[in-house]
Amino acid sequence: MQASEKLYNIPLEDILGDRFGRYSKYIIQERALPDARDGLKPVQRRILYSMHVEGNTHDKQYRKSAKTVGNVIGNYHPHGDSSVYDAMVRLSQDWKLRNLLVEMHGNNGSIDGDPPAAMRYTEARLSAIASELLRDIDKETVDFVPNFDDTSMEPVVLPAMFPNLLVNGSTGISAGYATDIPSHHLGEVIDATIMRIERKDCTVNDLMTVIHGPDFPTGGIIQGVDGIRKAYETGKGKIIIRSLVSTEELRGGKQALIITEIPAEVNKANLVKKIDEIRLDRNVDGIVEVRDETDRTGLRIVIELKKDANKEAILNYLYKNTDLQVAYNFNMVAIYNRTPKLMSLPAILDAYIEHQKEVVTNRSKYELKKASARQHVVEGLIKALSILDQVIATIRSATDKRDAKDKLIAQYEFTEQQAEAIVMLQLYRLTNTDITALQEEAEELAKHIQQLEAILNSESKLLSVIKTDLKRVKQKFADERRSKIEGEIEEIKIIKEDIIAQEDVIITVTNEGYIKRTTPRSYSASNGKDYGMKEGDRLIFQKECTTTDTLLLFTSFGNYLYLPVHEMQDIRWKDMGQHIANVIPIEKEEAIISAHIISNFEENENNILFVTRKGNVKRTSVQTLKVQRYSKSLVAISLKDDDQLIHASITSGKDKVILATNKGYVLLFDESEISIQGLRAGGIKGINLKDDDFVASADVLTDEIVELLCATHRGAVKKMKLDIIPVSSRATRGVKILRDLKANPHQIVGVYGVKPGEMFAVLSQSGQFEMINPSELKNSDQYSNGSFVLDTEETGDLQFLIRYTTEG
Structure with missing residues (x-):
């Protein structure tokens, strides 16, 4: 080791903290945030000053952008040419800046996000108003400092004959700080500055009599005067920027929504694409075509609608789901006295006045x-x-x-x-x-x-x-104001029926979790036969409904899946459906146990009854199941240990509940004994089970049901009168409905109430399927084990008793 070298033992975190601290200070002061006095970031100031020094002003010929970029890099800003050129291009884009500081010939990008031509192709010069930022800079009006290599001097700030920070606004992100200052109308800002000069004690309310709010280069409608006032008072506030939309009658009685102004910083091409995706996905009914008819005369997006389309509902949907309406959050941070500061409107005006x-x-x-x-x-x-x-x-x-x-x-x-x-x-x-x-x-x-x-x-x-x-x-x-200001933020209410085409469809769900939405035409073409599904799978739910309804699927893990019918894929009756896991992720072992169609959550006074394998029961209001976000499974009931949900059905509040256990016990009680709980509750005890017993089935019995159908694992089926079963209290053991056998005793697979005209089926392990018409069975007594309908020695144990109706 050389004698001149010296080693220091310093913790790594100290080194990192010191270096990052220096870097943070640099990007805060010298890169990302504007100066409160002239409203410019260092790179912007250097571009304008360099053009001024070179005599590249508005009253002279345009010069190649590459020459300006080279001068800026060589004399003042030792960074990449693309960062300088990008900043220079932004100063020339009339959809980004309210008052342009650079005039550019050639392709300087577009509101669609197209990149500008390379700097060797474009030409630029200072705009007339930019010269006002530099006026009298040669009269020792501002301080100069040596440039990066001490070969020349550069200004620390421009004289700025108008409050550019408010006029053109600023946006930027640095370390620990970000800024979002909207652009304003030049005339209003100057009037506010003069008011502040004349009345040092004027309030924000006083200032807002002349400076009404932001004025964006792309116009639009600004909603929320309270948000503007809050931002002017504190530096932070929120407003809504809405596109300017009008209605136009087209030939053939059609109507169209015409968009002529969009929110600032919104990419027009992406906006048009998103609206067209909504049309293609049929999220909204009534949009025929979306066209971008923008030309050199101005912005124009045409949304062509059907004759009878609800244009207000469609427009509200687009406001809510696209950038046709966006929120803008003020965050008025600027460098003041070499320090980043969140500034109110009076503070910004005072900083500018002091500078002047x-x-x-x-x-x-x-x-x-x-x-x-x-x-x-x-x-x-x-x-x-x-x-x-x-x-x-x-x-x-x-x-x-x-x-x-x-x-x-x-x-x-x-x-x-x-x-x-x-x-x-x-x-x-x-x-x-x-x-x-x-x-x-x-x-x-x-x-x-x-x-x-x-x-x-x-x-x-x-x-x-x-x-x-x-x-x-x-x-x-000063020119005309472009953005219109409205006092209140309009609440967007979307009524699903107004934006979705009401079509009759048939919904089906299979045991293995395949779902399908089918048109009645496809169903009729097959006469309801030749249903497309995997071998060994079976249909557990089928119902006619409309596209404005919602399908709820309940799973063995105590979750539910929320599926608006209009978002389901339209699949032919003969084709295999879409597996639920491809729509909403579920666990591999999670099984669909029941399905229900809900037409209106708000006005639905019914409840959902949940029953678990370990005998817990719970009621939850149907209204609480409605959600806005449904991209994943949602909790319906909290399950403990290895418990499973075995039943989920709709009840009216006046029904009776029947629980049947594997060992042959049945308990009948009023559903009113089950308290109504929230979704995350675990329920209460429904039946008192023996240690080796579990709940095999559950059913909700309405007043019209007077008979029960019972099936056992040995393939025996029996029908009996409901009045044989006494109405008991919840959390008791119930009564036995099978005769005890010493050898191979019967185990209950299912006990269900029988409605007039209903059919049932039994299914064995091997897939043997046997239809049962309860009206053909004689009533048995309480302790009968029923009649055999399947030879389980050949077919394997009977596994399911299936109620065979379109309700599943």
Whole structure:
């Protein structure tokens, strides 16, 4: 190791903290955040200053953008050329900046997000209003610092003859800070600045009488005056920006929504694509075509609708689900006194006014110094002309210029500056005309010096000059306001029936979890036969409904799946359906136990009854099952340990519940004994089970049900009168409905109430299927084991008793 080297033992976190701290300070102060005084980030300021130095102004020819980028990189901003060019292009985009600071010839990108042409193809120059940011920069109005290699000087801030931070706004992200300042109307901002100058104690409410709110380059409708006021008071607030949409009648009685203004920073091409996807996915009924008819005359997006389409409902849906309406959050952070600060409107105006005081003071001092120096010279020239012959004689007698100056200073008490001006005087200036001109100039200089001294000695005069400059900029550059402001944020209400085409469909669900939405036409073409499904699978639910309904699927894990019917795929009756796991992810072992169609959640006063394998029961209001987000399974009942949900059905509140256990016990009680609980509750005890028993089936019995059908694992089926079973209390054991056998006792597979005209089926392990018509069975007594309908020695144990109706 060399003697000059020295090792330090410093913790890594200290090193990282120090380095990141320095980096953070740099990107906060020198990259991402604008200065409160001129509203510019360093790269923007350097671009404008470089163009000014090169004379690339609005009254000159355009120059290649590459030349400007090269000058900026070489002299002021030692970073990548793309970052400089991107910043320069943004200053020229009329959909990004309210008042353009750079004028560009050639392709400078588009509102569709198209990239600009390479800098070697485009040409640019400063805009007229950008020159107002740089006005008087050569009069020592602002501080200059050495550039990165000390070869030249650059300004730390521009003089800024108007409050650019508010006029053009700013957006940026740095370390720990971000900024979002919207653009405003130039005339309104200047009026607010003048009000602040005249009334230092004016409030935000006072200022809002002249500065009504943001004014975005792309126009649009701004909603939420309270949000604007809050942002102006605190620096943070929220508004809604809505597109400008009108209605137009087309040929053939059709109507169209015409969009002519969209929110700022919204990519038009992506917006059109999203609206067209909504049309293709049929999320909304009534959109025929979406066209982008934008041309050089202005933005125009046409959404062509059907004759009878509900345009208000469609528009509301588009507001809610696309960037046709966006939220804008104020976050007015700017660099003030070299520090990032969240600033209110008065604070921003005060920072600008203080800057202008400094600029005008410095300019006045500079002009006073120049005027005083010129006055001194003019006084010398007038004095010399009054003794012209002596002066000429003195100069002729001198040996050289230096000798002439020394003699003039010695003999006539001229100063060095006056002597220099006299010896450099051209002969034609000795005419009477020029003498008069010098006297007039002396008077003008005296008057100008008096004005400048008044400005420097009186704050009111100083402020008056600032106001005059601002009024000049307003008169020259202010245009019409583009964004319209509405007081309240309009609440968007979407009624599903208004935006979805009401079509009759048939919904089916299979035991293995395949779901299908089919048109009645496809069903009729197959006469309801040849249903497409996997071998060994079976249909557990089939019902006619409309596309405005919702399908609820309940799973063995105590979850439910929420599926709006209009979002389900339209699949032919003969084709295999879509597995539920491809729509909403579920666990591999999770099984669908029941399905229900809900037409209206809000007005639905029914409940869902849940029954678990371990005998817990719960009721939950159907209304609580409605959700806005349904991309994953939702909790219907909380299950403990290895418990499973075996039953989920709709009840009216006046029904009876029957629980049947595997060992042959049946319990009948009023559903009113089960309290109504929330979705995440685990329920209460429904039946008192023996240690080796579990609930095999459950059913809800309405008043019209007077008979029960029971099936056992040995393939036996029996029908019995409901009044055999006494109505008991919840959480008791119930009564036995099978005769005990010492060898191979029967185990219950299912006990269900029988409605008039209903059919049932039994299914064995091997897939043997046997239809049962309860009306053909005789009633058995309580302890009968029923009649065998399957030979389970050949078919395997009976596994399911299936109620064979379109309700599943």
